[in-house]
Amino acid sequence: MSDQRNIVEAVRGTLRAELARDDDVIVYGQDVGRNGGVFRATEGLIDEFPNRIYDTPVAEAAIVGTGVGLAAHGLTPVPEIQFSGFAHQAFHQIQQHVSRLRSRSRGTLNCPMTIRAPAGGGIRALEHHSESFEAGYAHTPGLKVAYPSTPADAKGLLTASIRDPDPVVFLEPTRLYRAVRGEVPEGEHVVPLGEANVVETGDDVTVVAWGAMRREAQRAADGVDADVELIDPRTIVPLDTDAILDSVRKTGRCVVVHEAPKTAGMAAEITARINDEALMYLEAPVERVTGYDVPFPLYAREEAYMPDPERIRAGIERAMDY
Amino acid sequence: MPRERAAEFTIDHVQALDEAGNADPDLLPDLSTAELRDLYRNMRRARRFDERAVALQRRGEIGTIAPAIGQEAVQVASAAALSEGDWMVPSFRESAAYLTRGVDPHLLLWYAMGMEEGAAVPEGEHTMPPSIAVGSQTLHGAGLGWGQAITGDDDASLVFFGDGASSEGDAYEAFNVAGVFDAHTVFLCQNNRYAISVPRERQTRAETIAQKAVAAGIDGVQVDGNDVLGTYKVVSEALEQARQGEPVVVEALTYRRSMHTTADDPSVYRTPEEEAEWAKRDPIDRYEDYLREEGVLDDDAVAEIEDDVEEELEAAIERAREGERDVDPAEMFDHAFAELSPWLADQREAFERHE
Numbered sequence A: 001m002s003d004q005r006n007i008v009e010a011v012r013g014t015l016r017a018e019l020a021r022d023d024d025v026i027v028y029g030q031d032v033g034r035n036g037g038v039f040r041a042t043e044g045l046i047d048e049f050p051n052r053i054y055d056t057p058v059a060e061a062a063i064v065g066t067g068v069g070l071a072a073h074g075l076t077p078v079p080e081i082q083f084s085g086f087a088h089q090a091f092h093q094i095q096q097h098v099s100r101l102r103s104r105s106r107g108t109l110n111c112p113m114t115i116r117a118p119a120g121g122g123i124r125a126l127e128h129h130s131e132s133f134e135a136g137y138a139h140t141p142g143l144k145v146a147y148p149s150t151p152a153d154a155k156g157l158l159t160a161s162i163r164d165p166d167p168v169v170f171l172e173p174t175r176l177y178r179a180v181r182g183e184v185p186e187g188e189h190v191v192p193l194g195e196a197n198v199v200e201t202g203d204d205v206t207v208v209a210w211g212a213m214r215r216e217a218q219r220a221a222d223g224v225d226a227d228v229e230l231i232d233p234r235t236i237v238p239l240d241t242d243a244i245l246d247s248v249r250k251t252g253r254c255v256v257v258h259e260a261p262k263t264a265g266m267a268a269e270i271t272a273r274i275n276d277e278a279l280m281y282l283e284a285p286v287e288r289v290t291g292y293d294v295p296f297p298l299y300a301r302e303e304a305y306m307p308d309p310e311r312i313r314a315g316i317e318r319a320m321d322y
Numbered sequence B: 001m002p003r004e005r006a007a008e009f010t011i012d013h014v015q016a017l018d019e020a021g022n023a024d025p026d027l028l029p030d031l032s033t034a035e036l037r038d039l040y041r042n043m044r045r046a047r048r049f050d051e052r053a054v055a056l057q058r059r060g061e062i063g064t065i066a067p068a069i070g071q072e073a074v075q076v077a078s079a080a081a082l083s084e085g086d087w088m089v090p091s092f093r094e095s096a097a098y099l100t101r102g103v104d105p106h107l108l109l110w111y112a113m114g115m116e117e118g119a120a121v122p123e124g125e126h127t128m129p130p131s132i133a134v135g136s137q138t139l140h141g142a143g144l145g146w147g148q149a150i151t152g153d154d155d156a157s158l159v160f161f162g163d164g165a166s167s168e169g170d171a172y173e174a175f176n177v178a179g180v181f182d183a184h185t186v187f188l189c190q191n192n193r194y195a196i197s198v199p200r201e202r203q204t205r206a207e208t209i210a211q212k213a214v215a216a217g218i219d220g221v222q223v224d225g226n227d228v229l230g231t232y233k234v235v236s237e238a239l240e241q242a243r244q245g246e247p248v249v250v251e252a253l254t255y256r257r258s259m260h261t262t263a264d265d266p267s268v269y270r271t272p273e274e275e276a277e278w279a280k281r282d283p284i285d286r287y288e289d290y291l292r293e294e295g296v297l298d299d300d301a302v303a304e305i306e307d308d309v310e311e312e313l314e315a316a317i318e319r320a321r322e323g324e325r326d327v328d329p330a331e332m333f334d335h336a337f338a339e340l341s342p343w344l345a346d347q348r349e350a351f352e353r354h355e
């Protein structure tokens, strides 16, 4: 049995299922209660679970920092940060405590928190509402990072994240919240953290893309004169390096796409891993199609900033023609 | 339109035992002779622990530490006021509180030797590891207290922070969120007059730190933090209040008698006269005078406590040194995540091969 749903609905359904499964799960954040979240991801949950959903003050450090205490008390906090650009207001808690509690306590305390946050551009939003900071979280040992691109993966990855004993930053591509519908398996559906999805198989070139960029990459692949293997890693940490390497060993070419800035972005990391393990299979340098090293622009320029199918196609062609 | 008073507030200051050792019977906590003696013993233990730890640091045996010398009364009293199920959330200067809570002294030394082993919290024990980021732990205390409210526990959480920490945004967020969620939290500010070199007066123009509670709509109270009995009383009452879902900010006025950390030289920012003034108000001396006056302590009892404390410390230092020999650096890979991922396992192997 499966159902056609969008990502918001998939997230909501998963939160509902996990709240029902485990009394320790607590959902809280700004406007998540009565209002159901600014993207409606928590709509109606407060009626079903009146003592498990909390509207919090506008205080991101508090939302994440109290989660450390809730977790130490034995609860499973699933806070929502209204927009990932404001997770920076809590980044010190994430970096100094959430990600390190297990290490610091030598495994006697853990922080199984899932911090959900809409991420990425393309919705003509205000400043700071379009950030895609996965590389920053990946650079924070002790954290896992999920970034789904489909409703089914949103369900599967969120289920895995909430049940994971480690803290997970769960980035939801705002641009795809309602823009994609897809089959979402009914009942238990877990996508393990660290398992890539080979979206399309092909022999000529590997394209790696996640979040909202997966759809752009797919569009690019459709219109290019090459047999593209499209890989959506689905989690940034742990990264399914093997899936990427296996593919690159087959195709000899790789294009990595992300909307975050180029410098020190995840494409640089993926390129380095390919250099380490599959250099001799490469027939062309790894191409990076990314955002630029500028602050994410206001919306008049966001189309110009974000990789689109045309830029991705050009990247693929450069790799093919090398 | 008249201009009317929209709100008013007052902050109480409490002192049960004055500097001459006179007690106000109405403000004394209800403690047995054994409990009174334990408070004294723990203060002496803590003082000697820090003195010995500073000496060990000077000899290069342990790393930087932040001694609590001069702050024993507030720390011992408030840790002693906790029940077993209560959470204690320390900052980075809480040696006296840890020891009073029953944490083995060798663990504190291990932490100071740079070993995470010292911060491991035994299963079921409710003491958080130290927080080095100033003020960040106030939110963990708020979260624990919120969790206790959610699960309907009778327990409370006590979080230590400093006068410097009270300037961090996290502290305000913590008071505020605790108030909104009826958290079972007591926020205990050890106002020891300095944040490294910056005096309390440069930290905030507010007359008291306790009044920072007012903006969050929770109670604030000030106590003489060099008065172990008054602090015990105030913190016990605050904990009772917190158990009912009413968080409290307690500001304990005290003085850091030694350096900020072993890397600090206080002579740069304060005078010998000021230090001498506070030496006269030492919390241990003052309490000892009182206990002797009350017939709870005499020379023999004090000597016995001193001997016990030295013996315990000697054993702890020995145990710390032994443990240090067992440090396996590769273990740094083992607690980053619940399970060692293949990626990290590869790094661990490369580390073992020294690549």
Ligand SMILES: Cc1ncc(C[n+]2csc(CCOP(=O)(O)OP(=O)(O)O)c2C)c(N)n1
Pocket: B093, B132, B133, B134, B135, B161, B162, B163, B164, B165, B166, B192, B194, B195, B196, B256, B260
């Ligand atoms: C967020 C943060 N900023 C700066 C520091 C460096 N630092 C360590 S202790 C300290 C002063 C803290 O003063 P206070 O909170 O009064 O505590 P006390 O040292 O007096 O116990 C500072 C600035 C830090 N550890 N964390």
